[in-house]
Amino acid sequence: xxxxxxxxxxxxxxxxxxxxxxxxxxxxxxxxxxxxxxxxxxxxxxxxxxxxxxxxxxxxxxxxxxxxxxxxxxxxxxxxxxxxxxxxxxxxxxxxxxxxxxxxxxxxxxxxxxxxxxxxxxxxxxxxxxxxxxxxxxxxxxxxxxxxxxxxxxxxxxxxxxxxxxxxxxxxxxxxxxxxxxxxxxxxxxxxxxxxxxxxxxxxxxxxxxxxxxxxxxxxxxxxxxxxxxxxxxxxxxxxxxxxxxxxxxxxxxx
Amino acid sequence: xxxxxxxxxxxxxxxxxxxxxxxxxxxxxxxxxxxxxxxxxxxxxxxxxxxxxxxxxxxxxxxxxxxxxxxxxxxxxxxxxxxxxxxxxxxxxxxxxxxxxxxxxxxxxxxxxxxxxxxxxxxxxxxxxxxxxxxxxxxxxxxxxxxxxxxxxxxxxxxxxxxxxxxxxxxxxxxxxxxxxxxxxxxxxxxxxxxxxxxxxxxxxxxxxxxxxxxxxxxxxxxxxxxxxxxxxxxxxxxxxxxxxxxxxxxxxxxxxxxxxxxxxxxxxxxxxxxxxxxxxxxxxxxxxxxxxxxxxxxxxxxxxxxxxxxxxxxxxxxxxxxxxx
Ligand SMILES: Cc1cc2nc3c(=O)[nH]c(=O)nc-3n(C[C@H](O)[C@H](O)[C@H](O)COP(=O)(O)OP(=O)(O)OC[C@H]3O[C@@H](n4cnc5c(N)ncnc54)[C@H](O)[C@@H]3O)c2cc1C
Ligand SMILES: Nc1ncnc2c1ncn2[C@@H]1O[C@H](COP(=O)(O)O)[C@@H](O)[C@H]1O
Numbered sequence: 001x002x003x004x005x006x007x008x009x010x011x012x013x014x015x016x017x018x019x020x021x022x023x024x025x026x027x028x029x030x031x032x033x034x035x036x037x038x039x040x041x042x043x044x045x046x047x048x049x050x051x052x053x054x055x056x057x058x059x060x061x062x063x064x065x066x067x068x069x070x071x072x073x074x075x076x077x078x079x080x081x082x083x084x085x086x087x088x089x090x091x092x093x094x095x096x097x098x099x100x101x102x103x104x105x106x107x108x109x110x111x112x113x114x115x116x117x118x119x120x121x122x123x124x125x126x127x128x129x130x131x132x133x134x135x136x137x138x139x140x141x142x143x144x145x146x147x148x149x150x151x152x153x154x155x156x157x158x159x160x161x162x163x164x165x166x167x168x169x170x171x172x173x174x175x176x177x178x179x180x181x182x183x184x185x186x187x188x189x190x191x192x193x194x195x196x197x198x199x200x201x202x203x204x205x206x207x208x209x210x211x212x213x214x215x216x217x218x219x220x221x222x223x224x225x226x227x228x229x230x231x232x233x234x235x236x237x238x239x240x241x242x243x244x245x246x247x248x249x250x251x252x253x254x255x
Numbered sequence: 256x257x258x259x260x261x262x263x264x265x266x267x268x269x270x271x272x273x274x275x276x277x278x279x280x281x282x283x284x285x286x287x288x289x290x291x292x293x294x295x296x297x298x299x300x301x302x303x304x305x306x307x308x309x310x311x312x313x314x315x316x317x318x319x320x321x322x323x324x325x326x327x328x329x330x331x332x333x334x335x336x337x338x339x340x341x342x343x344x345x346x347x348x349x350x351x352x353x354x355x356x357x358x359x360x361x362x363x364x365x366x367x368x369x370x371x372x373x374x375x376x377x378x379x380x381x382x383x384x385x386x387x388x389x390x391x392x393x394x395x396x397x398x399x400x401x402x403x404x405x406x407x408x409x410x411x412x413x414x415x416x417x418x419x420x421x422x423x424x425x426x427x428x429x430x431x432x433x434x435x436x437x438x439x440x441x442x443x444x445x446x447x448x449x450x451x452x453x454x455x456x457x458x459x460x461x462x463x464x465x466x467x468x469x470x471x472x473x474x475x476x477x478x479x480x481x482x483x484x485x486x487x488x489x490x491x492x493x494x495x496x497x498x499x500x501x502x503x504x505x506x507x508x509x510x511x512x513x514x515x516x517x518x519x520x521x522x523x524x525x526x527x528x529x530x531x532x533x534x535x536x537x538x539x540x541x542x543x544x545x546x547x548x549x550x551x552x553x554x555x556x557x558x559x560x561x562x563x564x565x566x567x568x569x570x571x572x573x574x575x576x577x578x579x580x581x
Pocket of ligand 1: 013034125273280472493507523527545546547562564565
């Protein structure tokens with residue numbers, strides 16, 4: 001079983017997100033980087049499936065050279081191969097990203113055979129476009145379901161469990177298939193010593209592709225109006241309990 | 256020429272987000288001097304015609320195919336794509352729900368058109384002839400993007416809870432479209448389902464007692480459970496807690512968890528990172544309990560108690576019990 005997981009390098013902001021002066025990007029001067037929790041879970045799910053059924057996991061990202069950091073983190077938790085699709089400068093839009101990933105998957109598959117599964121996050125943490133995986137899957141002719149909270153493999157089918165407003169739903173996709181994963185499907189593991197060593201040694205394959213921009217163009221980013229609060233301190237330590245219960249009475253949650 | 260609203264429903268029951276969607280689509284249609292039309296997918300949704308008319312749809316397109324019983328993202332996206340090719344609407348709007356995003360993304364992929372998800376505003380000067388300036392939510396709503404959607408048909412989803420539904424009765428005519436679905440798009444249908452039992456959930460509970468890393472352990476949640484029980488509330492948590500395996504992800508509040516809107520949210524031992532905050536900010540009242548008076552959550556909450564949650568939370572429960580006994 002060969003599985004490809006697509007992850008995107010994004011900043012990890014704390015209390016607020018600051019924007020660069022030109023309004024084109026998040027100001028990352030003092031920030032670390034990560035991937036979406038959904039994508040961390042997609043990596044973990046792939047590693048677990050391969051542990052059970054054999055095969056190997058490849059992780060792919062389209063991003064700046066620094067995105068190797070996110071690829072190596074994935075390797076440290078059990079991924080075998082890493083592919084970087086390098087871009088210079090600004091983020092690519094969803095159509096352009098999908099086109100590039102599609103081309104790279106095609107060439108990887110021409111060399112090494114079809115991936116049984118393509119895994120994506122439900123949505124990227126920063127852009128939240130909900131579409132890159134869907135576009136790639138359609139171009140490659142793979143059935144695709146997003147929002148997976150469960151994913152098992154049996155008899156050439158991918159069994160996807162997902163929550164909806166109405167309840168729990170099960171989908172059965174003939175493989176090769178594509179799935180968008182949501183956080184909560186599993187609890188991602190921490191890197192092992194052996195994993196850390198492997199992540200230093202792994203050779204990151206570079207696959208550059210040229211693609212034209214799509215039809216959604218960023219003009220600028222801005223922050224929503226911020227709540228400015230004069231926080232009312234009800235007290236310090238357990239002595240504040242009476243004031244808290246007074247508040248509960250006032251707002252009507254304690255009668 | 257029209258604005259087309261893609262109505263979300265489950266076996267004929269309309270999703271609540273779709274009512275706000277109809278209102279937003281109708282406003283945009285009025286701005287473009289055109290009609291708002293609605294699309295329902297599957298014959299089991301034909302009965303929605305009256306409610307769609309009441310919300311201003313002048314045409315209801317009812318897509319029929321024997322396979323269209325439950326939700327299927329690829330089939331639904333294919334239906335939207337077929338209708339777009341046939342009717343050439345100027346704008347296609349879906350709801351900002353998981354299914355809504357997925358259907359619009361599927362349609363966009365099939366039509367090879369761009370799509371803008373989670374829109375919060377559309378340019379008031381848009382007349383249908385130019386690119387559409389819009390604002391959309393990123394980072395789960397902690398950042399806004401102003402962008403330009405340049406395409407012959409504009410595919411968008413409306414961010415959830417942005418528009419309050421307002422009725423505006425129209426006399427909707429009905430067109431039935433028999434769609435063609437090839438075998439490939441018929442794989443991704445719901446095969447089995449277990450319906451949810453009705454009841455209060457984290458998303459709808461009037462009281463949420465949330466715990467973060469400051470709780471320290473799975474066992475540490477006992478006092479939060481107790482307080483929640485006294486107030487008929489539900490326990491929530493931060494991602495630090497789910498990552499540590501102290502609680503299930505179904506309890507997580509935030510960008511990649513649940514969005515809550517209780518009358519009161521107790522944020523105990525939670526720092527207030529922006530990804531947590533976006534899930535909690537719709538709460539009517541927030542009470543932060545934190546040892547650190549400089550914690551972000553303390554400055555963002557309406558109320559705060561500075562202290563160790565392991566002392567403060569049991570004291571609140573004791574005070575509630577004391578007053579009840581009186
Ligand atoms: C893309 C992305 C998505 C994310 N999605 C989510 C999400 O959905 N939900 C979410 O919660 N996070 C999410 N996060 C993680 C988020 O950035 C924070 O890491 C997380 O919310 C921190 O959890 P915390 O507040 O419990 O822990 P910390 O930040 O470690 O804060 C612990 C707090 O507890 C206080 N404390 C310690 N001991 C005590 C005590 N005895 N009594 C009282 N107070 C005490 C401390 O002063 C501190 O303020 C996401 C991150 C990313 C990058
Ligand atoms: N730059 C990228 N590199 C690799 N994968 C990506 C990239 N952008 C998006 N994806 C994948 O597509 C999913 C959906 O992204 P989006 O459409 O931006 O919400 C993400 O969770 C990733 O799995």
